[in-house]
Amino acid sequence: MPVAEEKLSARKKRGLLRRVALAAVSLGIVVATFVFFLPTIANYADVWAVVKELSWPWIAALLGATLLNLVTFAPPWQVCLPGLSFLRAMELTQASTALSIVVPGGAAAGAAGAYGMLRSWHFPARDFSRAVTLTSLWNQFLNLSFPIIAVFLLTITGEQTAALATVAFIGVAVLGVVVAAFVVVLVSNRLARELGDLIARVFTWARQKLHRGPVTWDGGSFERFRTDAGDFLVRRWHVLTLVSLAGSLTVFGVLVVSLRALDIPSSQVSLVEAFAAWALVRLLGSIPITPGGIGVVELGLTGALVGFGGSNAAVVAAVLVYRFLTMVPTLVLGLVAAFTFRRHRPPDVAGVAGAPT
Numbered sequence: 001m002p003v004a005e006e007k008l009s010a011r012k013k014r015g016l017l018r019r020v021a022l023a024a025v026s027l028g029i030v031v032a033t034f035v036f037f038l039p040t041i042a043n044y045a046d047v048w049a050v051v052k053e054l055s056w057p058w059i060a061a062l063l064g065a066t067l068l069n070l071v072t073f074a075p076p077w078q079v080c081l082p083g084l085s086f087l088r089a090m091e092l093t094q095a096s097t098a099l100s101i102v103v104p105g106g107a108a109a110g111a112a113g114a115y116g117m118l119r120s121w122h123f124p125a126r127d128f129s130r131a132v133t134l135t136s137l138w139n140q141f142l143n144l145s146f147p148i149i150a151v152f153l154l155t156i157t158g159e160q161t162a163a164l165a166t167v168a169f170i171g172v173a174v175l176g177v178v179v180a181a182f183v184v185v186l187v188s189n190r191l192a193r194e195l196g197d198l199i200a201r202v203f204t205w206a207r208q209k210l211h212r213g214p215v216t217w218d219g220g221s222f223e224r225f226r227t228d229a230g231d232f233l234v235r236r237w238h239v240l241t242l243v244s245l246a247g248s249l250t251v252f253g254v255l256v257v258s259l260r261a262l263d264i265p266s267s268q269v270s271l272v273e274a275f276a277a278w279a280l281v282r283l284l285g286s287i288p289i290t291p292g293g294i295g296v297v298e299l300g301l302t303g304a305l306v307g308f309g310g311s312n313a314a315v316v317a318a319v320l321v322y323r324f325l326t327m328v329p330t331l332v333l334g335l336v337a338a339f340t341f342r343r344h345r346p347p348d349v350a351g352v353a354g355a356p357t
Helices: 003-041 044-051 056-071 074-080 087-100 107-120 124-155 162-187 191-210 219-261 271-285 298-310 313-343
Strands: none
Touching: 003 298, 003 313, 044 313, 056 087, 056 219, 056 313, 074 087, 074 107, 074 124, 074 219, 087 107, 087 313, 107 124, 107 313, 124 219, 124 271, 219 313, 271 298, 298 313
């Protein structure tokens, strides 16, 4: 066998072993969370006893909060893709989110699914790239901002938490670097290209340390993004910010209703404390350790809420209900949309400006 083929075969084997190892770690975290850690915090029999006490008005409130959360998935994509209707945006976001949870590859699988749907609706690849970049960036901007806001709110209410303060400090640093880089990209084509080349070299160096190939993008990608997205952001950045914020806060709304519905009053966990716990775990959950943050989010959120004073069984019950309501409806709707979207091709998409004819 030629040397080049041997190296390629060895690289493929290392890649396979790495994926298997990561999958094993993810599975181990999920199993450990639900089989060992959560039952240690509260017996599942006690948790179920709390859930059975749910009243019909609170069940209705939970369903209402879930519905409100679902309908806020679509607007950011509608803002970034003019011409995309609300129903098609719902199909797109539910399917891509569901795929990112159940298909190996996580966010990459979700992005690939969204790309396929938009191409079948005749949206140009350029428009998709702009939309996925902006929606992801704005979501991460918010994830980094929430712990900072939470620390400020805890401070003015006379409470302190070292863990959250540390995360907020890191968030300030990362957010500052990211925003500064984003502004540099938007200032001029030359700066965008130079920054892109620098970041590409850094990422290539990091990938080489992991025995992986160089990145396939460079400063030209940043320059093209500036050309494509600069004017758009000047006109619509505030709208994108508002709808992205609404989408994030409706998720928090589901948590708040879950806490109150399962008998965790503000005397145990205040609104500010709930927001602090949610902000911390939302940022941690954005790290792709397990699909959809399963296990990581449940354990982190439970620990934070119990630490703030929530009763163990009620907190575990509330967290599990919250996670069920923010994941299962999306999984069901998303998988249905992923398999049926071709039957619902919108007649107006072909007329979108810039779409191919």
